[in-house]
Amino acid sequence: MRLPTLTLPALILATCASCTCAFLPHISHSISSKKNADTIPYAVSHANRNSNSDNIREKTNTNTNHQIDIDIDIDINPTINMNRRDMFTAMIGSSLAIAAGTFLPPPSLAKEGYLPDMAGGGLVKAKGVGGLPKKIRAVSNIMDELQRDLMQERWDLVEKYPDQLRSFVPLFTTFTDAAFPSDEPTDNGLRVALRYEVGRFFAGVERMKQATARRNLDEAYVAYSEMSLHFDRYLHVGGLYTYYDATVTNEDYFKNVASEALVHSDPKKDPAEVRDLIVLTKGTDMGKTGIVIGIYPDGSNKCIVKLDRFKGLREIRVVPRDVVAKRLGEQAPDDVFLIPRKNGNGNSKKS
Numbered sequence: 001m002r003l004p005t006l007t008l009p010a011l012i013l014a015t016c017a018s019c020t021c022a023f024l025p026h027i028s029h030s031i032s033s034k035k036n037a038d039t040i041p042y043a044v045s046h047a048n049r050n051s052n053s054d055n056i057r058e059k060t061n062t063n064t065n066h067q068i069d070i071d072i073d074i075d076i077n078p079t080i081n082m083n084r085r086d087m088f089t090a091m092i093g094s095s096l097a098i099a100a101g102t103f104l105p106p107p108s109l110a111k112e113g114y115l116p117d118m119a120g121g122g123l124v125k126a127k128g129v130g131g132l133p134k135k136i137r138a139v140s141n142i143m144d145e146l147q148r149d150l151m152q153e154r155w156d157l158v159e160k161y162p163d164q165l166r167s168f169v170p171l172f173t174t175f176t177d178a179a180f181p182s183d184e185p186t187d188n189g190l191r192v193a194l195r196y197e198v199g200r201f202f203a204g205v206e207r208m209k210q211a212t213a214r215r216n217l218d219e220a221y222v223a224y225s226e227m228s229l230h231f232d233r234y235l236h237v238g239g240l241y242t243y244y245d246a247t248v249t250n251e252d253y254f255k256n257v258a259s260e261a262l263v264h265s266d267p268k269k270d271p272a273e274v275r276d277l278i279v280l281t282k283g284t285d286m287g288k289t290g291i292v293i294g295i296y297p298d299g300s301n302k303c304i305v306k307l308d309r310f311k312g313l314r315e316i317r318v319v320p321r322d323v324v325a326k327r328l329g330e331q332a333p334d335d336v337f338l339i340p341r342k343n344g345n346g347n348s349k350k351s
Contacts, residue, residue, distance in 0.1 A: 132175040133240050139168060140235075140313060143228060147293065147306070148336040150224055151275050155215060157341075162209040165202075165227075172198045172234070179238065190237065197234040201227055218297065221274050225294025225304035225316075232316040243311045249284040264325035272324045277331050278305065282323040290314075291334045292324065309335060 142165065149157040176194045180187040204226035211219035235241055254262075264279050265272075272278045272292050279289050290307040303324055305317045 129175065129178050132171065132178065133238075135171055136168075136175055136238075137235070137240060137242075137313070139165070139231065143231065144314075144336045145339055145341075146224065147228075147334075148339055150220055151337075153217065155212060158220070159209075159212045162205050162212075165205050169198075169202070175238065193237050194234060197230045197237060201230040201234065204230065218274075218295075221294045222296065228293060228306060229304060229316045229318065235313070241313060243313075247284075250286040250288065251282070251284070254286060263328050265328060267322045267325045270326060271321050272303070272326050277327045277334065278324045279327050280305070280317075280319065280323055281325050283319065285317060285319075289327065290317075295321070 142161070146158065146161045149161075172194075176191055176198070180190045180194075204223050207223035208220060208227065211217075211223050262279075262281070264281065267281065274292050274295060276292050277289070278292055280286055285307070288307050290305045292303050293306045294304040296302050296304075301321050302318055303321050305319055305324060307315045307317060
Protein backbone atom coordinates (compact mmCIF):
# COMPACT_ATOMS: atom_id res chain seq x y z
CA MET A 1 0.00 0.00 0.00
CA ARG A 2 1.40 3.36 -1.00
CA LEU A 3 0.38 6.77 0.19
CA PRO A 4 1.36 10.13 -1.30
CA THR A 5 4.25 11.71 0.56
CA LEU A 6 4.40 15.32 1.68
CA THR A 7 7.62 17.22 1.10
CA LEU A 8 9.28 19.03 3.98
CA PRO A 9 8.68 22.55 2.54
CA ALA A 10 5.02 21.72 2.07
CA LEU A 11 4.76 20.44 5.62
CA ILE A 12 6.40 23.58 6.99
CA LEU A 13 4.09 25.85 5.01
CA ALA A 14 1.03 23.88 6.08
CA THR A 15 2.09 23.97 9.71
CA CYS A 16 2.74 27.72 9.62
CA ALA A 17 -0.60 28.40 7.97
CA SER A 18 -2.46 26.24 10.43
CA CYS A 19 -0.71 27.77 13.44
CA THR A 20 -1.44 31.28 12.14
CA CYS A 21 -5.12 30.51 11.75
CA ALA A 22 -5.17 28.93 15.18
CA PHE A 23 -3.51 31.95 16.82
CA LEU A 24 -5.76 34.65 15.36
CA PRO A 25 -8.89 33.79 17.37
CA HIS A 26 -6.84 33.62 20.56
CA ILE A 27 -5.23 37.00 19.89
CA SER A 28 -8.51 38.72 19.11
CA HIS A 29 -10.12 37.05 22.10
CA SER A 30 -7.32 38.25 24.38
CA ILE A 31 -7.79 41.83 23.16
CA SER A 32 -11.52 41.78 23.84
CA SER A 33 -11.32 40.09 27.22
CA LYS A 34 -8.24 40.28 29.39
CA LYS A 35 -9.88 38.31 32.16
CA ASN A 36 -10.28 35.07 30.24
CA ALA A 37 -7.72 32.50 31.36
CA ASP A 38 -8.31 29.15 29.70
CA THR A 39 -6.55 26.05 30.86
CA ILE A 40 -4.50 23.54 28.97
CA PRO A 41 -4.31 20.18 30.68
CA TYR A 42 -0.58 19.69 30.34
CA ALA A 43 0.33 23.08 31.82
CA VAL A 44 2.38 23.09 35.00
CA SER A 45 1.69 25.45 37.87
CA HIS A 46 0.91 28.94 36.60
CA ALA A 47 1.18 30.86 39.85
CA ASN A 48 2.81 34.26 39.49
CA ARG A 49 3.19 33.93 35.74
CA ASN A 50 3.76 37.05 33.66
CA SER A 51 1.22 36.85 30.88
CA ASN A 52 2.83 39.78 29.02
CA SER A 53 6.23 38.15 28.78
CA ASP A 54 7.91 38.35 25.40
CA ASN A 55 9.66 35.03 25.85
CA ILE A 56 7.78 31.93 26.86
CA ARG A 57 9.68 28.80 27.68
CA GLU A 58 8.36 25.39 28.58
CA LYS A 59 10.81 22.68 29.58
CA THR A 60 9.82 19.09 30.16
CA ASN A 61 12.14 16.40 31.56
CA THR A 62 11.11 12.80 31.12
CA ASN A 63 12.27 9.67 32.89
CA THR A 64 13.57 8.33 29.59
CA ASN A 65 16.60 10.59 29.65
CA HIS A 66 15.09 12.75 26.93
CA GLN A 67 14.75 16.49 27.33
CA ILE A 68 12.44 18.62 25.26
CA ASP A 69 12.81 22.37 25.07
CA ILE A 70 10.11 24.39 23.38
CA ASP A 71 10.82 28.06 22.90
CA ILE A 72 8.26 30.53 21.65
CA ASP A 73 9.39 34.09 20.97
CA ILE A 74 6.44 36.38 20.42
CA ASP A 75 6.52 40.09 19.76
CA ILE A 76 3.22 41.27 21.15
CA ASN A 77 1.88 44.61 22.23
CA PRO A 78 2.13 45.05 26.02
CA THR A 79 -1.52 46.08 26.07
CA ILE A 80 -2.60 42.64 24.86
CA ASN A 81 -3.06 40.02 27.56
CA MET A 82 -1.93 36.93 25.64
CA ASN A 83 -2.63 33.70 27.48
CA ARG A 84 0.45 31.55 26.98
CA ARG A 85 -1.50 28.35 27.47
CA ASP A 86 -3.80 29.20 24.56
CA MET A 87 -0.83 29.92 22.34
CA PHE A 88 1.00 26.74 23.30
CA THR A 89 -2.11 24.60 22.85
CA ALA A 90 -2.83 26.04 19.42
CA MET A 91 0.72 25.57 18.18
CA ILE A 92 1.18 22.01 19.45
CA GLY A 93 -2.33 20.94 18.44
CA SER A 94 -2.00 22.30 14.91
CA SER A 95 1.42 20.75 14.34
CA LEU A 96 0.43 17.35 15.68
CA ALA A 97 -2.82 17.33 13.73
CA ILE A 98 -0.95 17.91 10.47
CA ALA A 99 1.70 15.34 11.28
CA ALA A 100 -0.77 12.73 12.45
CA GLY A 101 -3.23 13.26 9.63
CA THR A 102 -0.51 13.14 6.99
CA PHE A 103 1.81 10.42 8.14
CA LEU A 104 -0.01 8.06 10.48
CA PRO A 105 -1.71 4.91 9.16
CA PRO A 106 -5.45 4.30 9.07
CA PRO A 107 -6.68 2.81 12.37
CA SER A 108 -7.46 -0.55 10.77
CA LEU A 109 -3.84 -0.87 9.70
CA ALA A 110 -2.51 0.61 12.93
CA LYS A 111 -4.16 -2.28 14.72
CA GLU A 112 -2.15 -4.66 12.53
CA GLY A 113 1.14 -2.88 13.23
CA TYR A 114 1.57 -0.84 10.02
CA LEU A 115 3.47 2.46 10.24
CA PRO A 116 4.46 5.12 7.65
CA ASP A 117 7.61 4.58 5.59
CA MET A 118 9.33 7.98 5.75
CA ALA A 119 12.03 7.01 3.27
CA GLY A 120 10.04 5.51 0.42
CA GLY A 121 6.53 6.63 1.26
CA GLY A 122 3.47 4.48 1.88
CA LEU A 123 2.98 2.06 4.76
CA VAL A 124 5.19 -0.77 5.91
CA LYS A 125 4.98 -3.45 8.55
CA ALA A 126 6.86 -2.01 11.52
CA LYS A 127 10.09 -3.79 12.42
CA GLY A 128 11.10 -4.21 16.04
CA VAL A 129 7.68 -3.14 17.31
CA GLY A 130 6.24 -6.63 17.76
CA GLY A 131 3.48 -6.67 20.35
CA LEU A 132 4.34 -3.26 21.81
CA PRO A 133 1.16 -1.50 20.55
CA LYS A 134 -1.03 -4.09 22.26
CA LYS A 135 0.97 -3.80 25.49
CA ILE A 136 0.72 -0.01 25.48
CA ARG A 137 -3.04 -0.10 24.89
CA ALA A 138 -3.27 -2.52 27.83
CA VAL A 139 -2.07 0.29 30.12
CA SER A 140 -5.59 1.72 29.74
CA ASN A 141 -6.85 -1.28 31.75
CA ILE A 142 -4.60 -0.27 34.65
CA MET A 143 -5.85 3.30 34.34
CA ASP A 144 -9.44 2.03 34.58
CA GLU A 145 -8.61 0.09 37.74
CA LEU A 146 -6.91 3.15 39.20
CA GLN A 147 -10.04 5.21 38.50
CA ARG A 148 -12.18 2.62 40.28
CA ASP A 149 -9.98 2.49 43.38
CA LEU A 150 -9.48 6.27 43.51
CA MET A 151 -13.17 7.08 43.25
CA GLN A 152 -13.88 4.53 45.98
CA GLU A 153 -11.11 6.14 48.06
CA ARG A 154 -9.19 2.93 48.51
CA TRP A 155 -5.93 4.68 49.36
CA ASP A 156 -4.29 1.40 50.35
CA LEU A 157 -4.67 0.28 46.73
CA VAL A 158 -4.10 3.64 45.03
CA GLU A 159 -0.65 4.08 46.56
CA LYS A 160 0.57 0.99 44.70
CA TYR A 161 -0.20 2.30 41.21
CA PRO A 162 2.61 4.89 40.75
CA ASP A 163 5.35 2.27 41.01
CA GLN A 164 3.41 -0.09 38.76
CA LEU A 165 2.95 2.57 36.09
CA ARG A 166 6.59 3.68 36.27
CA SER A 167 7.60 0.15 35.30
CA PHE A 168 6.23 0.94 31.82
CA VAL A 169 8.85 3.61 31.09
CA PRO A 170 10.99 1.20 29.00
CA LEU A 171 7.89 0.13 27.08
CA PHE A 172 7.03 3.68 26.00
CA THR A 173 10.66 4.45 25.21
CA THR A 174 11.13 1.32 23.11
CA PHE A 175 7.95 1.89 21.09
CA THR A 176 8.75 5.56 20.45
CA ASP A 177 12.22 4.76 19.11
CA ALA A 178 11.22 1.60 17.23
CA ALA A 179 8.06 2.94 15.57
CA PHE A 180 9.69 6.14 14.29
CA PRO A 181 13.42 5.31 14.01
CA SER A 182 14.62 7.34 11.03
CA ASP A 183 16.28 10.76 10.93
CA GLU A 184 13.53 12.14 8.69
CA PRO A 185 12.03 15.38 10.05
CA THR A 186 8.61 13.73 10.36
CA ASP A 187 9.94 10.80 12.39
CA ASN A 188 11.94 13.16 14.57
CA GLY A 189 8.91 15.39 15.13
CA LEU A 190 6.73 12.46 16.14
CA ARG A 191 9.38 11.18 18.54
CA VAL A 192 9.54 14.61 20.18
CA ALA A 193 5.75 14.75 20.47
CA LEU A 194 5.53 11.25 21.94
CA ARG A 195 8.31 11.93 24.44
CA TYR A 196 6.53 15.10 25.49
CA GLU A 197 3.32 13.21 26.21
CA VAL A 198 5.24 10.52 28.10
CA GLY A 199 6.92 13.21 30.19
CA ARG A 200 3.60 14.82 31.09
CA PHE A 201 2.06 11.41 31.81
CA PHE A 202 4.76 10.50 34.32
CA ALA A 203 4.64 13.99 35.81
CA GLY A 204 1.01 13.18 36.56
CA VAL A 205 2.09 9.87 38.09
CA GLU A 206 4.42 11.72 40.47
CA ARG A 207 1.66 14.19 41.28
CA MET A 208 -0.63 11.26 42.05
CA LYS A 209 1.98 9.77 44.38
CA GLN A 210 2.27 13.01 46.34
CA ALA A 211 -1.50 13.52 46.53
CA THR A 212 -1.94 9.96 47.74
CA ALA A 213 0.62 10.46 50.49
CA ARG A 214 -1.36 13.51 51.68
CA ARG A 215 -4.71 11.77 51.12
CA ASN A 216 -5.76 14.81 49.09
CA LEU A 217 -8.68 13.56 47.01
CA ASP A 218 -9.20 16.66 44.84
CA GLU A 219 -5.50 16.84 43.98
CA ALA A 220 -5.50 13.12 43.20
CA TYR A 221 -8.44 13.57 40.82
CA VAL A 222 -6.56 16.29 38.92
CA ALA A 223 -3.42 14.13 38.80
CA TYR A 224 -5.41 11.19 37.46
CA SER A 225 -7.00 13.45 34.86
CA GLU A 226 -3.57 14.64 33.70
CA MET A 227 -2.37 11.06 33.41
CA SER A 228 -5.46 10.01 31.46
CA LEU A 229 -5.29 12.98 29.11
CA HIS A 230 -1.64 12.57 28.14
CA PHE A 231 -1.88 8.81 27.81
CA ASP A 232 -4.83 9.35 25.46
CA ARG A 233 -2.80 11.85 23.44
CA TYR A 234 0.09 9.40 23.27
CA LEU A 235 -2.25 6.82 21.73
CA HIS A 236 -3.50 9.36 19.18
CA VAL A 237 -0.09 10.70 18.18
CA GLY A 238 1.42 7.21 18.05
CA GLY A 239 -1.33 5.92 15.74
CA LEU A 240 -2.40 3.37 18.37
CA TYR A 241 -6.14 4.00 18.21
CA THR A 242 -7.92 1.09 16.57
CA TYR A 243 -10.75 3.15 15.10
CA TYR A 244 -11.37 6.49 13.47
CA ASP A 245 -14.42 8.70 13.88
CA ALA A 246 -14.92 10.71 10.68
CA THR A 247 -17.76 12.79 12.15
CA VAL A 248 -16.85 16.48 12.12
CA THR A 249 -19.48 17.55 14.65
CA ASN A 250 -22.44 15.87 16.33
CA GLU A 251 -24.40 19.11 16.55
CA ASP A 252 -25.77 18.50 13.04
CA TYR A 253 -27.65 15.46 14.36
CA PHE A 254 -29.50 17.59 16.90
CA LYS A 255 -30.57 20.48 14.65
CA ASN A 256 -34.17 19.32 14.43
CA VAL A 257 -34.43 18.11 18.02
CA ALA A 258 -36.16 20.40 20.51
CA SER A 259 -34.05 21.31 23.51
CA GLU A 260 -36.87 20.14 25.79
CA ALA A 261 -36.52 16.65 24.36
CA LEU A 262 -32.99 16.33 25.75
CA VAL A 263 -33.25 15.12 29.33
CA HIS A 264 -30.45 16.32 31.56
CA SER A 265 -29.81 18.74 34.41
CA ASP A 266 -29.10 22.44 33.97
CA PRO A 267 -25.28 22.72 33.89
CA LYS A 268 -25.40 26.26 35.30
CA LYS A 269 -27.82 25.65 38.16
CA ASP A 270 -26.57 22.16 39.01
CA PRO A 271 -23.02 21.74 37.64
CA ALA A 272 -21.57 18.26 37.35
CA GLU A 273 -18.91 17.20 39.84
CA VAL A 274 -16.29 14.46 39.82
CA ARG A 275 -17.87 10.97 39.57
CA ASP A 276 -21.08 12.32 38.00
CA LEU A 277 -22.34 10.55 34.89
CA ILE A 278 -22.76 13.21 32.24
CA VAL A 279 -23.79 14.05 28.69
CA LEU A 280 -22.17 16.76 26.57
CA THR A 281 -24.80 19.30 25.51
CA LYS A 282 -22.85 21.38 22.98
CA GLY A 283 -19.85 21.22 20.72
CA THR A 284 -18.43 18.64 18.34
CA ASP A 285 -19.02 15.82 20.86
CA MET A 286 -22.62 16.81 21.62
CA GLY A 287 -24.66 13.84 22.82
CA LYS A 288 -21.70 11.75 23.92
CA THR A 289 -21.81 10.36 27.43
CA GLY A 290 -19.14 9.74 30.02
CA ILE A 291 -18.00 10.55 33.54
CA VAL A 292 -16.28 13.58 35.07
CA ILE A 293 -12.84 12.52 36.33
CA GLY A 294 -11.41 15.90 37.33
CA ILE A 295 -12.07 19.63 37.67
CA TYR A 296 -9.31 22.19 37.28
CA PRO A 297 -9.05 24.35 40.41
CA ASP A 298 -7.52 27.37 38.63
CA GLY A 299 -10.78 29.18 37.94
CA SER A 300 -10.87 28.25 34.26
CA ASN A 301 -14.26 26.54 34.74
CA LYS A 302 -13.07 23.50 32.78
CA CYS A 303 -13.32 19.84 33.62
CA ILE A 304 -11.93 16.57 32.28
CA VAL A 305 -14.39 14.01 30.94
CA LYS A 306 -13.73 10.35 30.23
CA LEU A 307 -16.11 9.31 27.46
CA ASP A 308 -17.86 5.97 27.54
CA ARG A 309 -16.04 3.00 26.06
CA PHE A 310 -16.05 2.52 22.30
CA LYS A 311 -14.26 -0.43 20.71
CA GLY A 312 -12.28 -1.03 23.86
CA LEU A 313 -10.95 2.51 24.34
CA ARG A 314 -12.18 5.63 26.15
CA GLU A 315 -11.26 9.07 24.85
CA ILE A 316 -10.54 12.01 27.13
CA ARG A 317 -11.95 15.51 26.64
CA VAL A 318 -11.25 18.84 28.34
CA VAL A 319 -14.44 20.89 28.10
CA PRO A 320 -16.12 23.91 29.74
CA ARG A 321 -18.31 22.89 32.65
CA ASP A 322 -21.30 24.74 31.22
CA VAL A 323 -21.62 22.13 28.42
CA VAL A 324 -21.37 19.17 30.82
CA ALA A 325 -24.77 18.13 32.17
CA LYS A 326 -25.69 15.42 34.62
CA ARG A 327 -27.68 12.54 33.20
CA LEU A 328 -31.08 12.12 34.86
CA GLY A 329 -33.01 9.00 35.71
CA GLU A 330 -31.70 5.56 36.53
CA GLN A 331 -28.26 5.01 35.01
CA ALA A 332 -25.91 2.06 34.83
CA PRO A 333 -22.68 2.75 36.76
CA ASP A 334 -19.50 3.65 34.94
CA ASP A 335 -18.02 0.40 33.68
CA VAL A 336 -14.82 0.73 35.75
CA PHE A 337 -16.89 -0.07 38.83
CA LEU A 338 -17.78 -3.42 37.27
CA ILE A 339 -14.13 -4.47 37.02
CA PRO A 340 -13.49 -7.19 39.65
CA ARG A 341 -10.55 -6.72 41.96
CA LYS A 342 -7.84 -9.33 42.20
CA ASN A 343 -6.74 -10.79 45.47
CA GLY A 344 -3.16 -11.51 46.44
CA ASN A 345 -3.21 -14.78 44.48
CA GLY A 346 -4.20 -13.03 41.25
CA ASN A 347 -7.75 -14.36 41.38
CA SER A 348 -10.67 -12.05 40.74
CA LYS A 349 -13.02 -11.12 43.53
CA LYS A 350 -16.01 -8.82 43.80
CA SER A 351 -15.44 -5.14 44.57
